[in-house]
Amino acid sequence: MPDSPGKDSAKRLSDTREDDSHGGYFHNKRVKQRAQDRALQAQMPAGSTSRVLSGCTVYVNGHTDPPRLALHDLVVRHGGVFLHYLSSKGAATHIVAEHLPPRKRVEFRNCKVVSPRWLLDSVQQGRQLPWAPYSVLGGSAAENTLTLAGADTIAVAAESSTIPNASVNTRTVPSVNTPTVAAERTNTPTPNVSAPTVAAGNSNTPNVASPTVPTAPAPSTRADAFPTAASDPEAFLRSYFEHSRLHKLSEWKARLRQEFVRAHSAEPPLTAPPSRVLHIDFDCFFATVAFLHRDKRRFPALDFARDPVAVCHGRGSSDVASCNYAARALGVRNGMWAASAQRRMPAGTTLTLLPYDFAAIEAASATFYAVLRGCPDFRWVLPVSIDEAVCVLRGEGEDEIVLAEQLRRAIRERTGGCTASVGIGASLVLARLALRLAKPDGVYAAGGDPSPPDSFWEQFSVRDLPGVGGAAAAKLGGADTATLGTLRHSTTLPSLQTQLGNKLGGKVWAALHGQDDPESQRMLLDPCAVFDRKSVAVDINWGIRFATVAQVDAFLDVCAGYVANKLRECGKRAGSVTLKLHRRAAGAPVEPPKYLGMGRCDAVSQAAGLGVPSGDVGVLATELKALFRALAVPVQELRGVAVHLAKLCGDQEAGPRTPGQWLGKGRVGAGALPAPVSTTPKATTPKGGAGPSANASAERYRRLRVSPVKDRAAVPRPAASDPGVAAFLEALPSQLQREVRRDLAGAIGETTGGGRGRLRAEMQRRAEAARAVNAHLTGSGGTLLAPVRFQGEASFKRVCRTVEAWVAATCSGDGPNDGPHERDVHVFLRYVEKLCAGDRVHLALRVASLVSTALALREGSCGDTRAYAEWEHILVRRVLPVLNRNRLTFQTERKLDVEWEV
DNA sequence: ACTGTATTGAAG
DNA sequence: CATCGCTTCAATACAGT
Ligand SMILES: Nc1ccn([C@H]2C[C@H](O)[C@@H](COP(=O)(O)OP(=O)(O)OP(=O)(O)O)O2)c(=O)n1
Ligand SMILES: [Mg+2]
Ligand SMILES: [Mg+2]
Numbered sequence: 038m039p040d041s042p043g044k045d046s047a048k049r050l051s052d053t054r055e056d057d058s059h060g061g062y063f064h065n066k067r068v069k070q071r072a073q074d075r076a077l078q079a080q081m082p083a084g085s086t087s088r089v090l091s092g093c094t095v096y097v098n099g100h101t102d103p104p105r106l107a108l109h110d111l112v113v114r115h116g117g118v119f120l121h122y123l124s125s126k127g128a129a130t131h132i133v134a135e136h137l138p139p140r141k142r143v144e145f146r147n148c149k150v151v152s153p154r155w156l157l158d159s160v161q162q163g164r165q166l167p168w169a170p171y172s173v174l175g176g177s178a179a180e181n182t183l184t185l186a187g188a189d190t191i192a193v194a195a196e197s198s199t200i201p202n203a204s205v206n207t208r209t210v211p212s213v214n215t216p217t218v219a220a221e222r223t224n225t226p227t228p229n230v231s232a233p234t235v236a237a238g239n240s241n242t243p244n245v246a247s248p249t250v251p252t253a254p255a256p257s258t259r260a261d262a263f264p265t266a267a268s269d270p271e272a273f274l275r276s277y278f279e280h281s282r283l284h285k286l287s288e289w290k291a292r293l294r295q296e297f298v299r300a301h302s303a304e305p306p307l308t309a310p311p312s313r314v315l316h317i318d319f320d321c322f323f324a325t326v327a328f329l330h331r332d333k334r335r336f337p338a339l340d341f342a343r344d345p346v347a348v349c350h351g352r353g354s355s356d357v358a359s360c361n362y363a364a365r366a367l368g369v370r371n372g373m374w375a376a377s378a379q380r381r382m383p384a385g386t387t388l389t390l391l392p393y394d395f396a397a398i399e400a401a402s403a404t405f406y407a408v409l410r411g412c413p414d415f416r417w418v419l420p421v422s423i424d425e426a427v428c429v430l431r432g433e434g435e436d437e438i439v440l441a442e443q444l445r446r447a448i449r450e451r452t453g454g455c456t457a458s459v460g461i462g463a464s465l466v467l468a469r470l471a472l473r474l475a476k477p478d479g480v481y482a483a484g485g486d487p488s489p490p491d492s493f494w495e496q497f498s499v500r501d502l503p504g505v506g507g508a509a510a511a512k513l514g515g516a517d518t519a520t521l522g523t524l525r526h527s528t529t530l531p532s533l534q535t536q537l538g539n540k541l542g543g544k545v546w547a548a549l550h551g552q553d554d555p556e557s558q559r560m561l562l563d564p565c566a567v568f569d570r571k572s573v574a575v576d577i578n579w580g581i582r583f584a585t586v587a588q589v590d591a592f593l594d595v596c597a598g599y600v601a602n603k604l605r606e607c608g609k610r611a612g613s614v615t616l617k618l619h620r621r622a623a624g625a626p627v628e629p630p631k632y633l634g635m636g637r638c639d640a641v642s643q644a645a646g647l648g649v650p651s652g653d654v655g656v657l658a659t660e661l662k663a664l665f666r667a668l669a670v671p672v673q674e675l676r677g678v679a680v681h682l683a684k685l686c687g688d689q690e691a692g693p694r695t696p697g698q699w700l701g702k703g704r705v706g707a708g709a710l711p712a713p714v715s716t717t718p719k720a721t722t723p724k725g726g727a728g729p730s731a732n733a734s735a736e737r738y739r740r741l742r743v744s745p746v747k748d749r750a751a752v753p754r755p756a757a758s759d760p761g762v763a764a765f766l767e768a769l770p771s772q773l774q775r776e777v778r779r780d781l782a783g784a785i786g787e788t789t790g791g792g793r794g795r796l797r798a799e800m801q802r803r804a805e806a807a808r809a810v811n812a813h814l815t816g817s818g819g820t821l822l823a824p825v826r827f828q829g830e831a832s833f834k835r836v837c838r839t840v841e842a843w844v845a846a847t848c849s850g851d852g853p854n855d856g857p858h859e860r861d862v863h864v865f866l867r868y869v870e871k872l873c874a875g876d877r878v879h880l881a882l883r884v885a886s887l888v889s890t891a892l893a894l895r896e897g898s899c900g901d902t903r904a905y906a907e908w909e910h911i912l913v914r915r916v917l918p919v920l921n922r923n924r925l926t927f928q929t930e931r932k933l934d935v936e937w938e939v
Numbered sequence: 940a941c942t943g944t945a946t947t948g949a950a951g
Numbered sequence: 952c953a954t955c956g957c958t959t960c961a962a963t964a965c966a967g968t
Contacts, residue, residue: 276955286951291958351954371951372956424951504961506949540962541948556961572959579956615945632953642945677956841954 074113081114082295083606084288084718088159090117096129098141099155102329102453103400108133108153110403111396131155134173142174150174198538213328213458214320214362214477215342265364266580267588270595277580280350282323282358285395286423293420294568295607300419306563310553311416314561315428315441316460316468319405320477322424323348325455326398327391336389345388349375352390354631362477364388374631398423401452408447414440414479419564424457427465428543429561439463441480464555466548469503488551495522502548503557504541511670512536525549570607571685575599578619578635578677589672590662596680597658610650612655612684616664617642619677635676641668642679650686657682844888848904856907886917 078086095112097105097119112119120129130148134141152750155171264272278284319325327348328341339346345364349355353376360369360378369388379388402423409418409426417429426708432438441459448457460472462483475481483489500510500519513536517527528549534542544554553561560567577597583589593616604611619638621627645660661680703832847857888908 278957280955281957282955283951284955285957287958290951349954351952353953354958355954425951434943504949508948538963567960570959574958578958579954613944631956634954634956640946644944646943674964679958681958 066212074119078113080296080299082292084603085292086116087160088116089114089163089165092130092155093117093165094120094128094130095156096120096123098123098131098132098134098150101133101135103153103157104451104453106407106451107387107400110407111156111160111400137173146174153400157394157400161396180498186768213325213454242631255287260467265582266577266592267583267585270588270592272673273580274577274595274599277577280393281579282356282393282395289399289423290420291570293406293423294570297420298568298748301563304565306566307561310464310558310561311429313430313434313437313461313463314465314468314471315415315430315434315437316334316421316422316462316465317409317426317428317441317444317457318472318476319401319424319455319457321359321361321365322401322455323393323398324361324364324391325359327359327394328361328402329452329454330394330397331391336391339389345369345386346391346393347375347378347380347388348393349633350377350393352379352635358393363876374792378577378751401455401744404451405448405455405457406446408451412440412444417564419560427468427560438480438482441482445478445480448584462551464551464553465561466553467551468501470497470501473497473501483551485551491522494525495520497521499524499545502545504544505549509537511542521549570609572604572681572683573600573607573609573611574679574681575603576617576677576679578679580633581619581635581676581678582633583672583675586672587663593661593665593677593680594654594658596678597654597661597895600682601652601654601657604652604685608688610652610688610690611657611682612650612686613644613646613682614660614664615642615644615679615681615683616661616668617677617679617681618665618668618670618675619679620670621674621676638676640677641670644683645666646684650690652688655681720809844908856904857911862911869884885912888912888916894911 090112093112095108095117097108101108103111109119123129123132126145126148130149132148133153133156134150135152137145137150150173151171152173155166158171159166164590204510264270264276266273324346325341328339328346331339341361341363343363345361345367347357347360347364347369349357353374355375357369357371357373357375358375359371359379364378367383367386368381375388375390382388405424406418406420406426409415409428412418412428414431414434415428416431419427420430421427433439441461445457446457449455454479458472458475458477459480460468460470460475460483461481462468462471465482467489470493471481471483483493485493498510498520499505499513500507502521505513513524518524530542530546532542537545540556544557547554577596583592600611612689617640619635619640622637622639625637643664645664647656647660651657657680750810798938818858844857
């Protein structure tokens with residue numbers, strides 16, 4: 038027993054409590070370890086952790102798969118307590134083991150002894166699952182039903198017997214990926230194939246849903262039984278991301294990068310690139326993990342080296358995430374559809390489709406990175422993805438092949454049989470190419486001075502070069518590009534640059550000489566700068582089907598919430614937001630071949646600057662809704678929605694033009710920014726029962742005239758502008774600002790010259806957009822908007838005309854009777870409020886901006902400054918507060934650069 | 940010559 | 952039943968100044 042038995046029980050008790058402040062120092066190793074674990078979790082990126090395992094105290098007994106190291110990471114990451122020693126049986130809430138020898142079986146007969154699967158599945162489903170189905174001691178349950186987070190239900194066969202099943206594959210697994218017999222790999226010593234002693238799972242594994250096992254239908258009736266993007270956007274997004282491999286790949290990558298920066302940000306960049314780098318990558322990663330963790334009752338005799346295997350969700354248009362090398366030999370590739378893969382099977386051969394096992398993938402990756410980070414030969418372990426890293430060697434790496442084999446072996450043994458391959462070279466590109474030759478389950482060190490010999494290059498096609506995908510390969514296309522061996526002798530730098538563009542041409546040219554281009558080298562010299570996040574986004578291009586604008590608005594709210602949360606987690610704010618939409622292409626079928634897929638689409642996007650960097654969900658949602666209307670994709674045609682935030686700056690950091698500018702104006706100190714519009718009380722509104730007095734208006738007018746205004750270079754202004762109206766303008770979503778300015782430019786005759794190319798396309802798009810927007814606004818579609826009436830007018834367009842006429846009439850300049858009548862103002866305000874209440878803030882914004890446009894136009898020509906001042910007052914003091922009152926959809930945070938009071 | 944935005948392509 | 956087609960970044964083209 039590692040723990041001293043002499044400890045008094047009070048202290049022992051405190052070990053299992055949350056509070057460790059009872060003493061001035063830690064009393065034993067376990068407490069210290071737990072503190073380390075908490076610190077460890079605190080270090081982990083916020084989004085990657087959870088409280089799923091809180092309340093669990095886990096002890097891992099014996100050899101497990103995934104290994105103790107990976108389980109430790111898992112438990113700590115998800116808020117559990119990990120015990121390294123078991124001082125008493127009661128100390129742990131759960132004992133995790135693959136199997137127990139008879140003596141332990143007796144010892145633990147009253148404990149919850151579960152297979153590691155319980156941890157993996159609990160984390161995956163986001164809640165602590167019942168432990169009984171995972172019991173290692175054997176339960177009596179015949180069948181249990183687990184409810185997934187997404188509310189689908191699957192049948193789970195519980196382990197019915199504890200007797201080691203002779204029919205289960207218990208032979209040791211040296212590796213599942215057999216190396217190719219490539220004569221070329223002469224400098225690769227044959228991998229040591231002496232059998233490690235990791236058994237391939239003893240199968241306490243519950244039967245996880247697989248593509249070939251239909252999931253039991255839910256009782257339906259519940260509205261959220263099958264959440265769709267339209268019916269329940271939040272639940273839809275959660276369920277979708279739960280299942281999306283690409284989402285997870287991106288999320289994992291971001292997490293790894295963040296962890297790297299956190300660990301290494303203090304280190305200075307290198308001044309010269311390292312002399313050797315080692316690129317390591319799991320072989321057919323998802324497929325290998327899925328095979329090793331497969332349901333061995335369903336697939337007892339599967340031979341991973343000979344039988345083609347692929348990982349996917351479904352069977353027809355489902356993407357193959359990863360396929361094994363047996364499948365690749367038959368032409369199957371990652372990313373291919375399952376049906377397409379199956380079509381490549383010769384007669385008599387079947388492709389086995391296995392389900393994803395995301396939790397086991399994470400566990401294997403944790404082991405992989407732990408092994409690499411524990412290697413003292415590496416200066417840095419640069420994460421490339423969940424299954425791949427570039428290791429920067431400290432020295433010349435004399436025994437690099439031996440080292441590589443040691444790593445591969447450690448990883449294989451500690452992941453229960455996942456093989457990784459290693460490529461080594463003098464540059465990133467050479468290591469990458471070598472990795473390709475090494476696969477599967479091998480090592481290849483690229484030599485040659487200064488560059489490898491022709492025999493090396495002849496084994497690659499241009500597609501093998503990093504940065505060369507389908508499009509670039511097609512541009513090269515010619516005969517001399519069959520292999521890199523011929524290409525590197527036949528081409529020239531200018532020729533490559535002509536065909537591929539300046540940068541890619543140069544990159545390929547460098548690669549053909551075994552060198553990294555400067556951009557790629559940045560990762561080796563200053564990885565933290567490269568890994569520092571420069572944008573935040575969410576993309577949903579699956580399951581996007583809407584019938585109404587209101588549904589899209591609700592979806593955009595969820596998107597805004599998602600990115601705002603992500604921003605918060607990484608401690609940043611955004612300076613701009615982009616909405617990118619996919620729209621069914623003309624001629625594409627309404628329902629594409631892929632279930633709920635996007636099909637053939639056109640993509641359109643538009644950005645909006647936020648003025649002041651923001652992370653506020655209300656600001657983002659408002660902009661997004663305005664952008665959606667600007668892009669004017671008919672809702673029925675929508676197939677994809679993406680929100681990208683850019684121009685990030687730190688949470689605390691001042692935006693590009695905030696306090697400095699205020700100080701520059703000779704104003705107040707840094708803390709004295711004006712109050713947010715939304716919180717500006719209308720207390721100061723000179724509301725003398727009727728409209729504003731002429732005096733008050735004139736006074737305000739003068740004051741606003743001299744008050745400081747935002748940098749005019751940064752925010753271009755309409756030719757005719759007044760600070761008061763300009764301030765109002767700036768409070769609007771930027772899309773509306775843009776439209777107002779464009780209207781002004783058009784009206785004043787500052788039209789921009791006609792153009793060709795993109796401008797023409799843009800004009801066309803605008804015209805189409807105008808029609809679509811009209812369809813929204815006039816309500817001609819009927820289904821889009823219930824009418825809100827103004828002066829008996831339901832058509833928004835005609836309302837706009839009425840309002841314009843009204844503004845014109847009140848600014849005609851005939852003296853004291855000029856200015857809007859208070860009763861009209863009241864009616865107008867009520868209309869604006871109704872629009873807001875009817876969830877049509879965008880229309881309210883539009884009609885309000887219309888007024889400001891009309892005013893700005895008139896200010897130049899006829900100069901009734903009194904009427905103008907009254908209007909300005911109405912806009913700023915009465916309309917804006919109404920708009921601001923709608924906090925969810927309108928801004929809550931943006932500040933106006935105008936001094937309202939003083 | 941420089942700026943900013945929209946679009947494309949690649950990667951895993 | 953399907954099925955879960957993300958996300959980040961560099962480069963480029965083009966328009967405006
Ligand atoms: N189009 C793709 C490509 C990859 N992946 C996932 C599954 C892969 O297993 C994992 C790692 O990608 P790799 O490019 O490393 O591919 P594999 O590991 O599957 O094969 P290998 O590395 O042996 O070529 O990423 C995916 O889901 N879809
Ligand atoms: Mg791989
Ligand atoms: Mg990889």
